[in-house]
Amino acid sequence: MAKVKVIAEIANAPINSEQVKEPKVCIAVICRLKSTRLRRKALRPIHGIASIERCLMNCLAVPGGYEVVLATSDLPDDQPLTQFTLDNRVKIVTGDPDNVAERLLKAAEATRADIVVRVTGDNPAVSPEMMGYMIDQHIKTGADFTYAKESTMGTVGDVYTVEALRRLLQYSASLSHAEYLSFYFFNNPDLFNLNAVELPAEWVHPEWRLTMDEIQDLELFETLYKAMDIGPRPLTFEELQAFLLKHPEVAELNRGIKVKWRDDTALVRELNEATTLKKRL
Template identity: 40%
Template structure:
């Protein structure tokens, strides 16, 4: 596009006041203007999808609402008179209008206040935008954020990414036209098209000059508000030009200094974003002690104080959990998070039918459970390690294996492992559990740390590796989610298989499955349940000690990769919850939670 012939977008906005006939008259009248690359833009929105009823403009949004059939007629008329039709997408209703008319839509625009609305983004991902331009308004955002948005929205594969500068105040000051941003944006994004949304006061002569200055500075597109009559328009008339004014180009370069020399983001612009941004709102009740995922949130304009998603994710990543319950429809603030106490809870019992007293079976001269606890103490991000056993007398002696007090000791329910875990959480103030079973002498601190990091970034209730060597992995579980199993199920009959309660109820729990890097994944059996397992571990540790290496997963794999005979010592053994079809069928049925 040559600078002397920019695309000129006639922004109808809401000067029509909710009257479809007025909007159609506007289309017809402005279509008479002779201009190459003449486009027109509309703002379809739904009051309940853009805001909550407590927002000051909610009543106005109700007044401006058009049904889908009305929008079809409006778009059809515009498409016959203009070179391109654009839509401002504020909410999921705008996506509905886009999807039903996409063959006639040249481009869509996302206001700066919508760029983190994942309701809208998720819907747009379902559409093919290969023939549709995507314009991102970047008002209120610094260059690093703009770069992040440009890369993010490029993944939607639109026909073109356009960066738009300029925001509307009522009225907008000359100093806030945004001409000062054009040079930095061109330098930072040389491959992207720039569009100037000019909202200079309509009564000022500069309203017809600023677009020319924007083009001269490097913008290939210009957006201007229009209306039939400013005196009769109820909304969006401050910068709207009459048909005759849209034909005028005047030379007022003498006033250029008034348009430059201001900060990249002015105070009114900051206020604009702060007062119009769609902030995360709880999509449902969020209990104390839980973590936030995208699925927990909707995005609305509201009178409540709220913070952007990026701030909430930064707070949660410290790591933290919600320090108080959040009700449905309430905003969330970083101050409502509290530091999460992360505890490794190692379940251990002395009873074992296939390998007697396996918890204290010696592996190269050291009890199996102590090998496991040593690895657990090396997990980055864990605040403490708890050896959790039952209240039965046979298990009391396990307190002697807590590595001279470096790990805590807890006795709880003999049969209900979830209740035992909850008891340990209550006793030691644990919010997030790294679940380990004591029959895993070489449990991997590297895998546990990777899962823990993903747990907080994803906001999951339960996080697990997609694949890893049996006995090397862990599971990350929110204490709140464990309690929810008990509250919803009334108990956990098969709690030793607690994994099933989460993976079989993804309609209730947020489950995150992590693909680990290849160097942490093998198909070896590294759990202690049979004499053959003990034989493998004994030889493995003797080999590591002889070579002066520790029992890191890297070193364990190096030994087994190089000794097929050793790796095959226990390869023929299987896990009942993977091969016993009767057990699997029973677990699938009895761990399901029906919430009605």
Template identity: 35%
Template structure:
């Protein structure tokens, strides 16, 4: 619908019967209609220039004739009150236009005169550049309308396409409403209008123009008469003055209804007063993220965040700063910005591949490569190498320094306790868990999992399937603390995954499908000599020992060289293949 008020074109037509006093009364009635954008339209023509004597209405046309001076008086009177439009029907219309050009804002071409060469030629001697031309396209195909617009373009005036033809009255199926949207699609640069000649005794006579406006028409042409019972001609389609005023009021309402903000204030107030907002289904601890399982939806006198607002805050990496009690709403002030750190566990105690944390891969220590890969993730604010507090592992502080990351020493066996120590010392809320064996840890996967973790309000997030050695886990510090509080010591926290995935009734576990291009049957973790040889060659293929490697580049090399990828493909993962280990972990990590 148009942003501006529809234009109401009040057509005087021929209901006056050629009587000057009647047309004067009609002019007064049209002027009296209160409407902000109103045009009064006249039909000046001369009987012997519009028809020849054999035409059935020739004598009627003679009776309807007004002289040039009479037209001049009527046009001047009307133009002092509102805009004027002239129907151009013959050469006489052209002369009336020429004589009163300054008072005329619009002219109209019926479709029946669009091929009238003598009229169109006469009009070319009149400057129409400041006029608007309504072109009625009734009876014309879309292609013919195209051609007509091209022909009329030389007038240099704004053209308005109009539907509706002079049938008194016009049946609803003949109104042309179905054309408006098609014309708008075919000719989007042109404004549209309707000439409505519906049966004025029907309620539809006031409904049809509103439907046209709703479909996109900006100009509504409607006949007026003083009284339908006394109108000599055209009365069946003409509205009486009060009916015309009623139509004007309805047009104002239709316009107002389409111009309100998308969500009006009253509508927003209604929603705010009735919406069922999220409230805590149970007490939720500080340091947690909220998911749908934590929430109920109720009407309440409390003022809190709507669901989409709450989850948008979390997507922006906010976390609960304080507990939220049962049935309490969640407010913005309950949140604070979360600090995210990648904590990489590393030790020097490896037995299968001695001192692997210091072994070079592509000219750089394996653990340094892992640390740099993790630090490259856009969502990681801090990277920490976390090792034990025994003397043997002290050498790893030099590794952290070389990689430009922070260093933490903690419990040698309880990795969860070690992680919590680092979290408390560095004030970390959300942990990206990685082990230093994962030389080609993927910053892309870290960011993908972080996005999902915050969006879903998880406690723990991991990938469903991945290239071994590329994927991390995301864990809230608050969830790590719950494990520590329950077990006292997490004796098997080298296998930290089990404490969460084995307790899905206690933790919000979010298992994520990675993009298919990031998944493959390769091994990129450092545990055996074959791993070192394969990854060392891979790093040399990728080049630049200081470089952070993109996952797509790493996988592209492996996919293009099956022999390289196959060097360590025979090595399995103990935590997936050792049934005794799996059974023990299932039992020992279960929170009963």
């Protein structure tokens, strides 16, 4: 009976902070050089520094000191990206050219992470502040997938629990539309626990386009970084926002460019159909 009593006392004892494992987080920048509208855009200089390097510097500046991984393909055409280790502060993983989920998982395994943040290499000015906020919200809720309800385009990424990525890949290893990974989570709320985050209102400027797909986008970034004289250092959203509010004409440089996954109704219909999983895992 004494043994049973001891076991019961242990079971009912409060959990202390030393017994709770803090989840490990990594930030994975997904990037390739296959773009057709703005060829090899990740290598294009913005005020003298490659766009992908600017993105990586901002990821390294996310509060919390998380490990950053550049996840590209194993194709010869993408090998120039493997040089961007930023003095060995960034890990490099290569993998399937088309399966983004698989490359995210490789990035997580390379850093032994429980949570992985997906940032696209198209976004040189991704916000360290917003990424820190998203990570905190994900950890608080224990969700499978955390995303911003509304944001300034190009400033924030998605957050995934690694176990949820493994479940998705177990269901369908091919993932024919993995480039649009978030659709697999949006369209299967019965399989995944979704967490829609409302960013602070002062961070949200839906009229701004801070991503790189067209020559006008490059012109905006070059104008912005040159005017602010941003050298080899991160650019916070606070700085960027202050500049664009003071110089609204710069934000007009790429106004009106369509976003394929949002504005192309045929593509959206195709994505919704292809990423809706037909049965439970």
